[in-house]
Amino acid sequence: MNALISTVEFDADLLKKYDRPVPRYTSYPPATELKPEFEEVGFRASIAVSNYKKTPLSLYCHIPFCETPCYFCGCNTIITQRKTLAEPYLEYLTRHIRAMAELVDTSRLVNQMHWGGGTPNYLSLPQVDQLWNTINRYFRFEENAEVSIEVNPRFLDKNYLLFLKDLGFNRISFGIQDFNPKVQKAVNRIQPEAMLFQVMDWVRDAGFESVNVDLIYGLPFQTLETFRDTIYKTTQLDPDRIAVFNFAYVPWLKPVQRLIPEEALPPASEKMDILKMAIEDLGAADYQFIGMDHFAKPNDELAIAQREGQLHRNFQGYTTKPESDLIGLGMTSISMLHDVYTQNHKRLKDYYQAIDSHQLPIEKGVLLSAEDILRRMVIMELMCQFELSKNEFEQKYHLKFDCDFDEYFAAEQVELHQLEADGLVRLSPNHIEVTPAGRLLVRNVAAVFDTYLSQKAVNSFSKAI
Structure with a gap:
C-alpha cells in the first residue's frame, strides 16, 4: 500500500496559494x-x-x-x-x-x-x-x-x-x-x-x-x-x-x-x-x-x-x-467512450425533437486525440492513486515512449518542480508522488498536464478548495 494513501495534511498557506479555478477532472479533456x-x-x-x-x-x-x-x-x-x-x-x-x-x-x-x-x-x-x-x-x-x-x-x-x-x-x-x-x-x-x-x-x-x-x-x-x-x-x-x-x-x-x-x-x-x-x-x-x-x-x-x-x-x-x-441515457446526460465524449440536449424540447427526428439527442461532443488519451492516463493516475511510477505507467497502459517520460513531458517539468518546492509533490527519477499536504490540491497537480487550461478557467471551473 502506498503510505500516502493513509494520510492527508491540512496546510492553510498552501490551500490559500493554490485555491484557484481548476477542473474536477471527472474527464480529460474537461x-x-x-x-x-x-x-x-x-x-x-x-x-x-x-x-x-x-x-x-x-x-x-x-x-x-x-x-x-x-x-x-x-x-x-x-x-x-x-x-x-x-x-x-x-x-x-x-x-x-x-x-x-x-x-x-x-x-x-x-x-x-x-x-x-x-x-x-x-x-x-x-x-x-x-x-x-x-x-x-x-x-x-x-x-x-x-x-x-x-x-x-x-x-x-x-x-x-x-x-x-x-x-x-x-x-x-x-x-x-x-x-x-x-x-x-x-x-x-x-x-x-x-x-x-x-x-x-x-x-x-x-x-x-x-x-x-x-x-x-x-x-x-x-x-x-x-x-x-x-x-x-x-x-x-x-x-x-x-x-x-x-x-x-x-x-x-x-x-x-x-x-x-x-x-x-x-x-x-x-x-x-x-x-x-x-x-x-x-x-x-x-x-x-x-x-x-x-x-x-x-x-x-x-x-x-x-x-x-x-x-x-x-x-x-x-x-x-x-x-x-x-452511456448517458436521458436529457443532459454524458456519454464517455474511449475516444469520444458527448452530452445530450439540456432542454426537453430539443431532446424530444432530436428523438422525433430519429437522431441521437446529442447536443455537443469532442473527439479525443492520441495525445488527449495519453494525458488523460497521466491525470487519472494522479487523481486516483496520488502517485505515478513512470516505468509501471508504461507497462500498465502498454505504452512505449520514443523518449523517456520526463523528456516527453519536458514542458511540464518546470511546474512540477515548483509544486515540489511548495511541498505538493515529491519527485524522483521514476516517481511523481502527491504529498499528504498536496492531496487536497490534487486537481492543481493534475492541471500541470492539462493543455486546455486558459483564462476561461476563471468562469468555467470551481476553485480547488
Missing part, C-alpha cells in the same frame, strides 16, 4: 471542451470500435424532475410538481434507450448503472418499474453489477425503498448537506434530523450494500461549530461513503442561488477552518480520505481499490470498475 460542432457519426464510429473490443458498459440514466428547488444545486433540473410531465419523458427515454441498444453489441455486459437527477424518486413506483424493465429488456447486466440510485429523503417511505431493493438496486445515495435547521431553511432543503435517521434505518433494513451521503460546506449560516455537529451526526448515521463538497456560489451561472443571502455565507477563513475540522473529525471516525471531497470506510470498495492502485474515475466520479464505456 467537459468544457465539448462543442456543438461535433457530428453524430463520430459517436457511432466509437461505439462500433468498442463493440469490437467488447468493452464493458456503464449506464447513467437522468431523471431531471424535482418538486422544489434546492438553492445550492448546480445540476440540470426541471422544477415542477406536475407529475404528468414524467409520462412523456419516460416515453422519449424509452425510445432513446432503444436507439442506443441498437448501436451496442448486446453481448457486452453492464457492470454498473446509476440513476441520477434531479430526483429519481420523483417517479412513481409503477414508473420506476417501467423504466427498470425497459433498460433490462435492452441491456444485459453482470451478475454482480453495481446498481445505484440517488434519492431525496423528503419524498421516501419504507415501501419505496423496499421496492427499489427488490427490483435490483443495491446501492443508494442521498443528500444531507447540513443538519442545522437554519442552514436548511436558507437553502430551501428542510430535512428534520429524525427523518434522516429514519430513512437510514429503512435503507439498512432493506439491505442495500452501500450507502453514500453528501454534505456541503460553505452554505449560509454555517459555522465551525454547527458543521462539527453535522459531521458528528453524519458519522452516527454510519454511511459507507461521505462526500463533503465545497459550495460554489455562482449566481451568474445558477440564477436560483440569488435566493441565498450572500451576506450569510461564511467567510473564506471560516470555510478553511470548517474543511480542516471535517477532515480531522472524519479521519478520527475511521473514514479514509479518497480524494478531493470523498471519504470512505477502510473496508469500502473505493478505499480498497485505491490501496491496490485500481481506483478509476469518470463523469460519475470515483469508481472501482475498470475502463468501461459510459
Whole structure:
C-alpha cells in the first residue's frame, strides 16, 4: 500500500496559494471542451470500435424532475410538481434507450448503472418499474453489477425503498448537506434530523450494500461549530461513503442561488477552518480520505481499490470498475467512450425533437486525440492513486515512449518542480508522488498536464478548495 494513501495534511498557506479555478477532472479533456460542432457519426464510429473490443458498459440514466428547488444545486433540473410531465419523458427515454441498444453489441455486459437527477424518486413506483424493465429488456447486466440510485429523503417511505431493493438496486445515495435547521431553511432543503435517521434505518433494513451521503460546506449560516455537529451526526448515521463538497456560489451561472443571502455565507477563513475540522473529525471516525471531497470506510470498495492502485474515475466520479464505456441515457446526460465524449440536449424540447427526428439527442461532443488519451492516463493516475511510477505507467497502459517520460513531458517539468518546492509533490527519477499536504490540491497537480487550461478557467471551473 502506498503510505500516502493513509494520510492527508491540512496546510492553510498552501490551500490559500493554490485555491484557484481548476477542473474536477471527472474527464480529460474537461467537459468544457465539448462543442456543438461535433457530428453524430463520430459517436457511432466509437461505439462500433468498442463493440469490437467488447468493452464493458456503464449506464447513467437522468431523471431531471424535482418538486422544489434546492438553492445550492448546480445540476440540470426541471422544477415542477406536475407529475404528468414524467409520462412523456419516460416515453422519449424509452425510445432513446432503444436507439442506443441498437448501436451496442448486446453481448457486452453492464457492470454498473446509476440513476441520477434531479430526483429519481420523483417517479412513481409503477414508473420506476417501467423504466427498470425497459433498460433490462435492452441491456444485459453482470451478475454482480453495481446498481445505484440517488434519492431525496423528503419524498421516501419504507415501501419505496423496499421496492427499489427488490427490483435490483443495491446501492443508494442521498443528500444531507447540513443538519442545522437554519442552514436548511436558507437553502430551501428542510430535512428534520429524525427523518434522516429514519430513512437510514429503512435503507439498512432493506439491505442495500452501500450507502453514500453528501454534505456541503460553505452554505449560509454555517459555522465551525454547527458543521462539527453535522459531521458528528453524519458519522452516527454510519454511511459507507461521505462526500463533503465545497459550495460554489455562482449566481451568474445558477440564477436560483440569488435566493441565498450572500451576506450569510461564511467567510473564506471560516470555510478553511470548517474543511480542516471535517477532515480531522472524519479521519478520527475511521473514514479514509479518497480524494478531493470523498471519504470512505477502510473496508469500502473505493478505499480498497485505491490501496491496490485500481481506483478509476469518470463523469460519475470515483469508481472501482475498470475502463468501461459510459452511456448517458436521458436529457443532459454524458456519454464517455474511449475516444469520444458527448452530452445530450439540456432542454426537453430539443431532446424530444432530436428523438422525433430519429437522431441521437446529442447536443455537443469532442473527439479525443492520441495525445488527449495519453494525458488523460497521466491525470487519472494522479487523481486516483496520488502517485505515478513512470516505468509501471508504461507497462500498465502498454505504452512505449520514443523518449523517456520526463523528456516527453519536458514542458511540464518546470511546474512540477515548483509544486515540489511548495511541498505538493515529491519527485524522483521514476516517481511523481502527491504529498499528504498536496492531496487536497490534487486537481492543481493534475492541471500541470492539462493543455486546455486558459483564462476561461476563471468562469468555467470551481476553485480547488
